[in-house]
Amino acid sequence: MPDDAGGSVPEIEAIRAFAETSPAAVAVLAGPSHRVLYLNPAFGAICVEDPESLLCRPAAEAIPELAVGGFLATLDRVRTSGQPYRATARSLPVGRPGRVFDAEVSAIRGRDGTLCGVLVQLRDVTEAEARLHRAEAAAAVLDAVFEHAPVGLAVAAEPESRSIRVSRHGLGMAGREPAELLAGLVSHRPAGWGIFHRDGETPARPEELPLVRALHQGEAVSRQHWVLRGEDGTARRVQCTAAPVRDGAGRIAGGLLAWGEPWDPGERPLPPIDARYRALVETGALAVWTTTADGSLISIGGWASLTGQSPAEVIGWGWLDAIHPEDRPLVHDRWSRAVASGRVYEAEYRLRGPRGECRWTAARAAPLRDGDGAIREWLGVNMDIDDRKQAERALRESEARFRILAEAMPHLVWQTDAAGEPDYVNGRWSEVTGHDLAGLRGGGWLAVLHPEDRSALAAAWAKVLAVGGDLDADARILTRDGRYRWHRVKAAPVRSPAGAIRHWVGTCTDVDQSHSAEAQLREALAARELLAREADHRIKNSLQLVAALLRLQAGRVTEPAAREALEAATARVQAVAEAHRALQLSPDFRSIRLSDMLRELATGAAAQHPAADIRIDAEDGLTLDAERAIPLALILSELVTNALRHAYPGGAAGPVYVAARLEAGAILAEVRDAGSGVPAGATVSLGETVVRSLAKQIGAVIVSEQSPGGGTRVTLRLALESDTPG
Template sequence: MAATDQSLARPEKHFLDGVGEMPTLFRNFDWSESPLGEPESWPPGLRAAVRIMLTTLHPVFIFWGPEHRCFYNDAYKALLSDVKHPAIFGRPAEEAWAEIWEDIGPQINFVFDGSGSIWQENRRLPILRSGGLKESWWTYSYGPIEDDTAENAVGGVFGICTERVAQLEVERRVSRELDRMRRLFDQGPGVMFVMRGPEHRFELANRACMQLLRHPGLIGRTAAEAIPEAADQGFIALLDSVYATGKPHVGHHHRLAFDRGHGEAPDEHYLNFVFAPVIDEAGKITGIFCQGTDVTESRRAAQATAEREAHFRNMANNAPVMIWVTEPDGRCTYLNRRWFEETGQIPANALGMGWLDATHPDDKPRVTAEFVQANAAERPFRTEYRLRLADGSYRWVLDSAGPRRGTNGIFLGYVGSVIDIDDRHEAERRIQTSENRFRAAVGAVQGIVWTNSAEGEMVDEQPGWQALTGQMPDEYAGYGWTAAVHPDDAAATVTAWRAAVDARRIFVHEHRVRRFDGEWRQYSVRAVPILDAEGGIIEWVGVHTDVTEQRAAEAALKALNDVLEARVQTEVTERLKVENALRQSQKMDALGQLTGGIAHDFNNMLSLITSAFSLLERKLSKDDPSVLQFIEVGQDAAMRAAGLTRRMLAFARQQPLSPARVEINALIENLRSLLAHSLGKGISIDCTLVTGIWPTIVDPNQLENAILNLAVNARDAMDGRGRLTIETSNATLAGAELSESVDAGDYVVICVTDNGKGMEPEVRARVFEPFFTTKPVGQGTGLGLSQVHGFVKQSGGGIEIASEPGRGTAVRLYLPRTTP
């Protein structure tokens, strides 16, 4: 029901409202010189599109009308140079974008022709900017803006775009880096390959792998197809185990013999390798990565050395290590047989200081200085150096000695031993190589890399985290790093992190982090546990990746979709309301035409009947009272029938009206006594007549009949006992206050309210239909409210009814205001 207080009317929001340069430009633009005319006269489709464009943060533009006039929002303006903005605003597209019209013109015409929409991704377009044409890449879409009055029902084109120059440059850099990594992978000195799936199908393989396997069609084949020998020699079983368990396998000196054919002996190789599972983001094993080294030659050399050492040990079984003794002045006076066997020296050139000649030339100065200083200080001596063996090769040894003293504590020299530690040095070298490889892999990751302890606490130096947040080691140590996480995200982050640590699973999370410059940025976080051979966690390696722009773009797209969906829903709802009102209006018009025709024909017949009765009354003798009584009965019936035809004509809006200027409050005051007489003593009448009521022009007699009709209906609804209220007011209807039965405008309102039994919704929906009544047969024609409805509509007004069972009924008559 419409509001009746003018102060409650809400102003309609203008579609050009908004802040920013472009809404202001739209409002201040001189549209009188434009083919579009003033904005208030624009088609609904254009107004809706402009409203969406001005309220979205995504770059949006519109081409409208036969000349494709160009309009855009603030986000799109930011992509334009001073050469374009504001010069192209409101200009034809072919003029505004002359330099690329050959590219975009056919696409725009395609949409205007009603052929569909356009999508272009990474399209190269030379745009005119400061300094001339500049190369740029764009992703954009063109969609039709519907307009029933336009050719092909398309009034314009709605465009959404994104400039891709910066993103494409990033993608090129990533591509170049990937190419570099592929070259490094291919040029790696060791054997490397990646197998995909449970059948172990080769996906990647470097040059060393190809040279070892000698299979030109390796990529795409399974291990069993490419290396049939691998199954019998245990490799396939190892691959199956790693894929099934997810545990890496480290192989040492594993034999692999290839059948090269042609009657040749098997090509035998020994490999040190690692089979490591490839795990995706969901924690699923998708393949196996292998890194191996062909140690065939080193194995053969090692076997030869071992055999030689065994021979030496058998000859020098009295001492498993080299033993030496010195005098207090540092001169060596004894070397056991093992020394001479290992170094090839003889006593003549080894004793004294000659044993230093067996050290590597690069190590000799350092070892000499350390020995002389230790001997002079009489302190223990311990050092490592490369010792030249008898065959001229060098091995790392540990040379250590303790001071030899007499019973009186006098320094007598040293007793020392030399132990071969070359294998340990080789292991350390491999560990260093592995660490260097890991650091190189970390450097290739796009994001901030950090490590945490097995318990999930940040320890040691973390240069990546320090560079990102500006925190110092004493600040981020333990769980201090959470101070750089947004307060709203910190609790959830700690909970998720501790759950991942307890469950020993990959940690995937997203939160905001304060950078060193104080800006909050959105980061995607991923951390993986590093396991030892027994499956225990050594430490966690994690990476923070900045996703701020990506999340902002997703949010903007969702907001745009929400706006579009809401707009579509609103338009569907409004269209259904209009269609329902149209159907009801057509129905009532048809009934009105039918009723009016019947009423006119019936009125003509009644005129003949009443005329006949008048003639009979004059011609018949007045001496016969019985005849005159029958004539009176016939005339009374004819008059009632004439009243029925008047009501039918009123419903059909065909009754003759005599409109006049009416003061509503005075008319109602004059009706009080008639209403009291007509309604009876059981009905109390309250009149609330507001001062300052606007004048209106209606037929006063018909208005009195309408009010009386409503009062009688109210009396019947209250069963003769209750309260009837008549109110008057002024109302201005607009926007959301409008209903299906009343148009926008200024009205004088008469509200007739009772506290009777009210109506069910299905009855309320039919009360204005002709001949519809809830009264018993013979007690109502069903034209009372239809007559009121017809009179009000014929007077240019409207009528509304509100009723609920048990809560009474209120009927509002809206009569148009007239000027004073």
């Protein structure tokens, strides 16, 4: 294809040398149509195509998804400007839905140095982005814990550098310096503070502190008592728990320290959850529980408010009795599997409330291990998710009603996900087009459209996907019998309560008969206009023939009055013919450009009076409806004839000015001369009668005046729009 590359093509072999084994998808495209010259195996895998089958084809045909996503415009800019394009984590309409790529597009020069193509490299970063999002979500959860948890928390992220993060509650309870001392971050004693064993007298060595032991020995320390003492004698008693945090290889990557509020002097053991945290649990319909390593329940907070079970009823496996009978086997199985495997436990099920009502809850539990990695106990939590489940059920019921309605409709009904990928079509769609859902995915829906309609509809769809608006367009759809029929294509987004687009719902309504009727109407109107123009042309020719006959007859009449009457009649017939000629020049055959009409009148008057000097002036674009334009032409013809006969006596020559303009929302047409002026009573009675009668017919106001510099000015004012009923 010489027209694509202009005689210059990229060097493929040099690119092939590195691209064949590259994990990135590499493509070489040439010329304005981006003809596919090379695709490496990785690119073929993305397209789920044999790369060889796509070669030498324009990119819009070989990979039509690129046209839908607007990526071809990016390729055009790079090829024509030579400026590279780079994007990270971009969603491209290639491969499986929902995948994102790091994209890089570079211009390629041929041997003669001219820009002849582009090199496209796509790196699939879908999994990396997913991991990043999960990491961000985990970081957000950690931030929330450190901001709101009603216990003292400290995390050492790096064992050697001892980078410490302390919770807001921990800082408020102990202060920064005591908290850092408690975590072993400083080996010296901060001003005014010391840390002692539970007797309050024996100073603690740094290596004895719980977090230090967890970091350096991998030791899990549970509920140890320490005393923070100030120089003023103030003592703060705390209970500390610490554990190491290990990476996937089992190496210590950090440590966690938790401490509780002071206990009473009788050293009665604190409950596992302090009073404020328990209040938070109960008001949030949240239950926190612990079990032994074999899964038997030890303690539970907030469970009574959820289920009404007493502590004695829930111990061991008694908590299963509060679960809905239909969900109980699933929960038992999952919990047993989690305990046996040591993996995180997750389940959603219905709990029976104190009054017998059932609500959905989500349970999650994780094992707590000792320094040797053995499970010491399990820590779990239950959250009330009944509102979410009810919303999901309502959504499912709504979707079911939508499907029933869609299947019953005579229209083609379809639905896509938020990115525009089809995920449902009704039976009518398959019945009419012969295409199923699978054939429409990945841009396959474009093949159903008429080739002339594809680019316009694809661009309109891409626009509404980008801005979230509605789609309303007409396109021809290929039916099962091989014919194209016009359809009105409409779509609208369905949004979540937060405003995010969940999916799109669309319909295609057959409007082929309407389009056919409109086409027939246009053809009929065109034929009618052609016929009218032909008729008007014949009328003009007939009038000119009559004018010629009258002119011939006037030349043979010797009686002056009779000759003058014949000449006046000739001028009037000629004026009507000239107005019809101006109508022939009209673009819509309903109005006449006044500049055309005045030009034709001047030409006709010059034929009657060869020595006449008629000067016209009309604003461009000023038009008048044909019903009033022809009478106006007769009026102006009478006034011009009078001026030519009477303004310059004795056969003198002089100009006659004919003008038309728009002023204050009305059309002003005037005829004036620079001679001695038309004497009073000079107009023959018939001509004056014609002028007055026609002016009244078109609603024009006539004003005649003598110009200060000599001559006569006759002005006609008439409305821009006719107020005469049609």
